[in-house]
């Protein structure tokens with residue numbers, strides 16, 4: 001079975017973007033894949049070092065995974081810091097990757113933005129290297145993420161490729177890896193080339209206040225996002241207040257061009273109802289937002305209310321959540337250590 005890995009940071013409330021870009025896909029992929037889903041707590045330190053509510057945040061992301069329908073007995077659910085092999089491989093990747101590769105990442109540019117180098121953690125720059133380690137320490141091949149993570153996954157491929165080329169002779173000598181061709185060059189590869197799973201009608205959910213900005217936990221306006229923990233009144237209010245233009249919905253997808261807010265709301269409707277945007281427009285084309293928005297409210301509330309309710313129930317039982325994480329951590333460590341033993345051999349560390 002293909003091996004799927006993905007993670008979510010325990011930094012603030014989960015929103016509809018996290019749900020559609022990541023968690024809903026995680027659930028669907030369980031059927032035909034071997035899945036490892038991680039609460040990436042080490043990543044949470046990159047933008048802000050001290051979190052007063054770190055344990056609650058870790059438990060709440062875990063509760064969201066379980067509430068959405070991830071089965072921790074068939075797959076692995078754990079928190080990153082429980083498997084120190086992630087950080088070990090990340091160090092090696094820090095030495096494989098080049099500083100220039102990291103500095104070109106748009107997430108780094110956005111998050112370091114106006115700050116000077118004295119105010120930005122080295123971890124924020126090295127974030128994609130840890131992300132590559134998260135995935136490759138299991139030699140996972142498929143990674144469901146939102147469109148905002150596409151660039152980081154390209155970097156993961158670059159890191160894997162450079163490791164495979166730099167250590168090609170060592171990989172062969174250790175009796176590991178497989179022969180592949182990269183471009184025209186034959187390479188003896190240890191790490192696979194990961195495939196991002198970004199498809200779907202709404203790979204990047206945009207802010208409800210500005211259709212050109214992604215929906216984000218760190219947007220100061222709570223009206224910009226639907227939180228998984230919002231009650232139905234709050235969800236309804238935010239959708240009713242969502243920015244739109246004055247025109248009716250078009251009947252063809254092409255008509256959404258240049259209308260980012262309309263495009264976003266139609267995309268959300270399509271993703272939540274497992275339809276294409278064309279199918280949604282077949283139903284609502286020619287209608288005003290005064291008709292479409294109430295239908296969207298009903299869909300959002302009926303899709304998220306069960307997850308929301310189950311999350312609240314699970315959050316009342318932290319003992320159960322911690323047991324799931326401990327068990328997942330144990331199983332993840334066994335797999336990660338198998339890779340790290342081989343990686344140490346490839347590099348030539350005496351063990």
Ligand code: AQP
Nearest residue numbers: 008009017018021022145146204205214215216217218
């Ligand atoms: N707007 C989005 N649309 C689609 N997918 C999204 N994801 C995040 N925002 C959107 C996906 O959610 C997964 C988990 O994200 P994360 O917790 O690792 O952190 P993030 O991407 O930094 O989340 P935010 O909300 O955008 O936080 P800030 O405000 O800190 O930047 C990932 O698969 C991501 O693609």
